[in-house]
Amino acid sequence: MAKMLDTYVNDLRESRLWRSVFRSGTGATNLHRALAVQQNIFLHLFSVKMRRAALNFSVTWYLGTLSLATFLILVATGIPLMLYYHPSVPQAYADMKDLQFVVSAGVFLRNLHRWSAHAMVLLVFAHMFKVFYRGAYRPPREFNWVIGVVLLIITLFLSYTGYLLPWDQLAYWAITVGSNIMSAVPALGKKIRFLMLGGNTVNANALLRFYVLHCVILPLAAILFIGIHFWRIRKDGGLYTGEAKSHE
Amino acid sequence: MDLRRKVAAAWAFLFGDSARAFGTLSLVLVACLAVVPAKDHFREWSRYQTRYLRLIRQRGDAATLQRRFQPGLQQTWLPELGVVDRCTTCHVAMKETSLADVSTQPFRPHPAIPHSLNEFGCVMCHRGQGAATTVEEAHSSTKAWEQPVLPARYFEASCGQCHQNSLTGTPQLNLGRKLLARYGCVSCHALRTAGAARMMPTNEPPPLTHVARKTTREWIYAWLKNPQAYSVSATMPDFKLSDADARDISAFLIDQSTPYQQPDASKSSSAAADAQEGASVYGESFCASCHAVQNAAGLMVGGDVGPELTRIGSKVKPEWLGTWLREPKLYAPHTAMPRYRFSEKQLGLLAGFLEAKTDSDLLANVHLDAATKEQIAHGKALVNERGCASCHELNGIKKPDNFAPDLSVAGSRSLAKIVFAPGVPHTLPDYLAAKIRQPSAFGSALKMPQYNLTPVQVDALVTGLLAQTERAEAIPAVLRVAGTPVLKYDPAGKAGKLMQDMQCFSCHAINGRGGDMAPDLTWEGSAVQRAWLLTFLKNPNTLRPALIRRMPRFNLTDAEAQTLTDYILTAYQTPAFDADSLDSASFTAEDRERGRQLFYSKYACQSCHIVDAQNDKGYVGPTLTEIGAKGTPAWTFHYLKNPQLLRPGNIEPNQSMSDADARALTAFLMAQKKAPAQEAAKK
Numbered sequence: 001m002a003k004m005l006d007t008y009v010n011d012l013r014e015s016r017l018w019r020s021v022f023r024s025g026t027g028a029t030n031l032h033r034a035l036a037v038q039q040n041i042f043l044h045l046f047s048v049k050m051r052r053a054a055l056n057f058s059v060t061w062y063l064g065t066l067s068l069a070t071f072l073i074l075v076a077t078g079i080p081l082m083l084y085y086h087p088s089v090p091q092a093y094a095d096m097k098d099l100q101f102v103v104s105a106g107v108f109l110r111n112l113h114r115w116s117a118h119a120m121v122l123l124v125f126a127h128m129f130k131v132f133y134r135g136a137y138r139p140p141r142e143f144n145w146v147i148g149v150v151l152l153i154i155t156l157f158l159s160y161t162g163y164l165l166p167w168d169q170l171a172y173w174a175i176t177v178g179s180n181i182m183s184a185v186p187a188l189g190k191k192i193r194f195l196m197l198g199g200n201t202v203n204a205n206a207l208l209r210f211y212v213l214h215c216v217i218l219p220l221a222a223i224l225f226i227g228i229h230f231w232r233i234r235k236d237g238g239l240y241t242g243e244a245k246s247h248e
Numbered sequence: 249m250d251l252r253r254k255v256a257a258a259w260a261f262l263f264g265d266s267a268r269a270f271g272t273l274s275l276v277l278v279a280c281l282a283v284v285p286a287k288d289h290f291r292e293w294s295r296y297q298t299r300y301l302r303l304i305r306q307r308g309d310a311a312t313l314q315r316r317f318q319p320g321l322q323q324t325w326l327p328e329l330g331v332v333d334r335c336t337t338c339h340v341a342m343k344e345t346s347l348a349d350v351s352t353q354p355f356r357p358h359p360a361i362p363h364s365l366n367e368f369g370c371v372m373c374h375r376g377q378g379a380a381t382t383v384e385e386a387h388s389s390t391k392a393w394e395q396p397v398l399p400a401r402y403f404e405a406s407c408g409q410c411h412q413n414s415l416t417g418t419p420q421l422n423l424g425r426k427l428l429a430r431y432g433c434v435s436c437h438a439l440r441t442a443g444a445a446r447m448m449p450t451n452e453p454p455p456l457t458h459v460a461r462k463t464t465r466e467w468i469y470a471w472l473k474n475p476q477a478y479s480v481s482a483t484m485p486d487f488k489l490s491d492a493d494a495r496d497i498s499a500f501l502i503d504q505s506t507p508y509q510q511p512d513a514s515k516s517s518s519a520a521a522d523a524q525e526g527a528s529v530y531g532e533s534f535c536a537s538c539h540a541v542q543n544a545a546g547l548m549v550g551g552d553v554g555p556e557l558t559r560i561g562s563k564v565k566p567e568w569l570g571t572w573l574r575e576p577k578l579y580a581p582h583t584a585m586p587r588y589r590f591s592e593k594q595l596g597l598l599a600g601f602l603e604a605k606t607d608s609d610l611l612a613n614v615h616l617d618a619a620t621k622e623q624i625a626h627g628k629a630l631v632n633e634r635g636c637a638s639c640h641e642l643n644g645i646k647k648p649d650n651f652a653p654d655l656s657v658a659g660s661r662s663l664a665k666i667v668f669a670p671g672v673p674h675t676l677p678d679y680l681a682a683k684i685r686q687p688s689a690f691g692s693a694l695k696m697p698q699y700n701l702t703p704v705q706v707d708a709l710v711t712g713l714l715a716q717t718e719r720a721e722a723i724p725a726v727l728r729v730a731g732t733p734v735l736k737y738d739p740a741g742k743a744g745k746l747m748q749d750m751q752c753f754s755c756h757a758i759n760g761r762g763g764d765m766a767p768d769l770t771w772e773g774s775a776v777q778r779a780w781l782l783t784f785l786k787n788p789n790t791l792r793p794a795l796i797r798r799m800p801r802f803n804l805t806d807a808e809a810q811t812l813t814d815y816i817l818t819a820y821q822t823p824a825f826d827a828d829s830l831d832s833a834s835f836t837a838e839d840r841e842r843g844r845q846l847f848y849s850k851y852a853c854q855s856c857h858i859v860d861a862q863n864d865k866g867y868v869g870p871t872l873t874e875i876g877a878k879g880t881p882a883w884t885f886h887y888l889k890n891p892q893l894l895r896p897g898n899i900e901p902n903q904s905m906s907d908a909d910a911r912a913l914t915a916f917l918m919a920q921k922k923a924p925a926q927e928a929a930k931k
Contacts, residue, residue, distance in 0.1 A: 097380070105285065
């Protein structure tokens with residue numbers, strides 16, 4: 001049975017259609033494997049070869065991958081949520097109610113988005129602690145650490161901007177308090193707050209701004225920096241597996 | 249042993265290598281995700297729809313009901329009202345009148361109402377969360393929705409969101425609104441109904457600028473300590489003042505009082521102490537139409553336009569009373585009290601009668617020393633702090649603006665912003681009721697005084713306040729039914745001055761201004777004959793013997809009565825018909841006989857009216873024995889045709905009379921008067 005399955009899979013991979021998409025072809029040689037990685041737009045960010053040790057759970061606890069996974073879940077649930085949501089003052093909260101009461105699996109979508117967002121913040125922090133305590137931020141990886149810090153900030157901003165969108169009391173006051181904190185910045189405080197809210201109080205403009213930031217600007221920035229982050233892993237010599245081994 | 253091996257084998261099968269583990273976990277995940285569509289399918293409302301289908305299956309009209317039933321989510325969407333109501337998803341039988349016997353919710357059909365359910369949705373009236381599709385969320389106050397369904401006892405509040413006028417179907421709301429104005433709530437609190445001006449108080453609190461002339465400091469002290477001890481029906485609330493505070497306020501009130509122009513003391517008649525005759529002046533003048541007196545049984549007898557007079561003798565000074573009865577406007581320019589033009593004798597008798605109405609207990613325990621400067625200053629501070637000037641006019645203190653919180657949207661107040669007193673259930677109606685019942689329970693620093701209200705009045709006030717919602721503000725103007733506007737109609741000239749003098753508007757309405765105690769006079773000029781009106785004004789008797797309230801006699805001079813008659817006959821003509829269109833001379837005896845038959849048989853008018861004083865027993869409507877001397881033929885004819893056209897809201901039934909019938913009846917009625925010979929003989 002297993003053998004039969006293998007033949008089918010092999011036949012499929014030899015087919016013209018398959019080959020037109022995955023050009024590296026089959027074969028168990030190092031070249032084929034290297035090509036498979038190198039010729040794939042997603043995988044080519046990674047190095048073609050890596051140490052087996054880097055795959056050990058204890059090295060990374062898979063925290064970076066899990067952060068990426070939550071990010072992907074957030075994108076995947078966020079897009080359908082956008083279909084039901086209007087960033088307007090009279091409609092925003094009513095849309096929450098629609099999601100809760102009439103949209104099929106609406107509650108599931110919202111909850112998945114919300115819990116993934118919490119998980120992502122948690123995982124990103126955990127990832128940074130792991131990197132920090134293992135010393136993986138040291139040269140030659142110091143630039144990637146900086147990218148990581150930028151990604152942490154983007155994550156937090158995504159979380160914060162998403163908080164306003166339900167337009168309930170919690171959201172309203174959280175953003176009011178947050179933007180007031182912002183205005184405590186010396187000299188520029190009031191201007192930053194005005195820029196952030198598109199006015200002096202949390203209202204329609206603030207909602208629209210936060211919506212655009214949450215759904216367009218910040219996700220695009222996150223994708224860009226995630227790309228750089230992964231590419232730099234490869235350029236900086238793969239995952240950091242430990243003091244002794246990295247000197248080999 | 250065997251079991252352990254089996255478990256080990258199963259484990260190896262499921263998680264033996266990474267591929268198997270991956271597959272197993274994937275299957276578990278898919279199973280978990282299957283919960284989502286399952287939950288979607290078995291929603292709470294679908295259970296109710298199934299139950300409904302089971303319910304109608306056993307009924308006779310099952311097929312019809314079945315055909316009209318629409319499965320799935322139902323929704324009333326009214327964008328211009330901001331209504332998204334899904335209540336009909338469970339309340340499926342709203343319009344099925346054949347299910348009237350069904351008592352289990354959510355299947356009860358909606359009782360008949362003047363509005364279409366599709367036009368207004370549900371939450372406009374019922375409140376609650378229209379968008380919700382679960383029982384809990386839709387009806388109660390939850391974490392994400394504050395406003396629960398409105399309890400039935402305050403339900404009339406919902407009508408008040410659009411209807412600013414008073415409706416016959418909403419007595420509680422009407423009472424509530426009346427009380428808000430009557431008890432001076434709106435003197436301190438601003439209260440605007442959507443699109444309308446601020447509600448004005450109707451209690452007419454007396455000005456206190458010359459109060460020292462009217463009463464004594466001792467009386468003021470006793471009144472402040474407990475207004476209801478002096479007058480059970482007083483609208484003045486209890487401010488719960490300490491003895492010292494009441495002493496200081498009374499000191500200040502006497503101190504700020506200024507003299508006013510009083511006629512010579514020599515002119516004021518000494519009070520004649522003939523109780524019998526005094527009482528008859530009181531009765532003849534129909535003082536009781538406006539003023540009440542508590543009788544021995546403790547019941548109030550009389551009207552509530554003016555203050556209660558049970559203990560008036562313990563309050564007012566005799567020289568003030570004389571001036572007041574003679575010229576009320578000297579003391580209070582805006583008073584509703586008419587100038588009666590009493591003769592000196594009447595004046596003396598009436599004053600004597602009123603001064604005898606004392607209560608020795610009232611001031612028995614009040615002993616006040618002369619006021620010190622500090623007490624007066626403290627009294628002034630207290631008057632400012634308690635907002636006395638919100639209601640009363642005072643020398644040297646301006647009426648404070650917005651003394652108390654605005655109540656224009658009190659019915660939409662967010663529970664999150666309310667501090668509840670201990671023991672008060674966390675709902676808005678309960679909060680409002682508790683606050684009105686006993687304001688001091690919410691903290692001793694609150695300035696709101698203690699009112700002495702019955703539970704019915706409290707419920708009415710809560711209903712009135714619950715009608716003040718944000719939704720009412722947002723309702724499209726086209727849906728709003730405006731309240732009766734307070735018109736500033738002021739008749740001009742000599743007659744106008746007379747009418748103001750006699751305070752006609754306290755009882756009669758003309759052109760939309762005035763009271764409802766007596767008939768509307770807007771078209772009186774078309775309705776009555778000159779001779780009758782002239783006699784009536786000189787000596788008003790009544791057409792309705794069953795009524796206690798009657799028009800008092802104002803002792804008009806011939807010239808005054810003439811002026812007033814001329815004015816009424818000229819100015820108050822209806823445009824609905826020509827006054828001369830029908831002439832009594834054209835009626836024949838035959839017409840009259842036909843009219844008589846119609847009166848007694850076809851229309852059975854004698855059930856409410858009296859034409860033959862000996863035999864008829866109708867006491868509901870006015871007696872018509874002299875209608876021929878009073879009414880004009882044209883008015884009578886058109887009034888018979890459509891009573892409500894000429895007097896809106898009249899209870900006279902509209903019989904859809906033919907012209908011929910109305911004409912015959914008019915002929916009959918116009919003949920109802922004393923024979924001229926009899927009249928002459930009487931004179």
